[in-house]
Amino acid sequence: DAKTTQPPSMDCAEGRAANLPCNHSTISGNEYVYWYRQIHSQGPQYIIHGLKNNETNEMASLIITEDRKSSTLILPHATLRDTAVYYCIAENAGNNRKLIWGLGTSLAVNP
């Protein structure tokens, strides 16, 4: 499974877009990129996932580079409630057995 690299922390002003980068340079062709977030003292929450194309849902947008070696999670209008640790994970969609979790990016949204 591909290893992912994320910055340990980021800041963002409330109301602005938060762009969280993730490097997955060893990702293989059948591995999806998943994003989760974990608000303090809660379990992680699924946000979005994608393979090649950019994806958008009600929570966020996911931009994957053409060579698939990196991606960016975009929270278009960050709120204080988006303060959390964000995890980027690369995993084969056919392997639902387990994910390999790094330490994620701690995002602080400031008023």
Add this chain to the structure above:
Amino acid sequence: DVKVTQSSRYLVKRTGEKVFLECVQDMDHENMFWYRQDPGLGLRLIYFSYDVKMKEKGDIPEGYSVSREKKERFSLILESASTNQTSMYLCASSLQVGSYGYTFGSGTRLTVV
């Protein structure tokens, strides 16, 4: 609203006790997982199960066992609790085919004294 429910939010146990952590999901998911989370170490997989009565070891199974007698319930057992098992324990479930993400419970913060 679909859910993964963990039986206790906080738990304090004594060294040497046998501890049961229960997890129930209402989404008819085949896969269920137990993780522990410690500061600076992230989430580490203890055990997982992809079917009733099936189980597989994760990365740190030592000192733990699991039971899955029904599809919706996955129990983590600490045979003889030790202080180094003080941690946040997280249960999760997912579908077998395709991938629509994992759903996690709220976690059980276990303290062993």
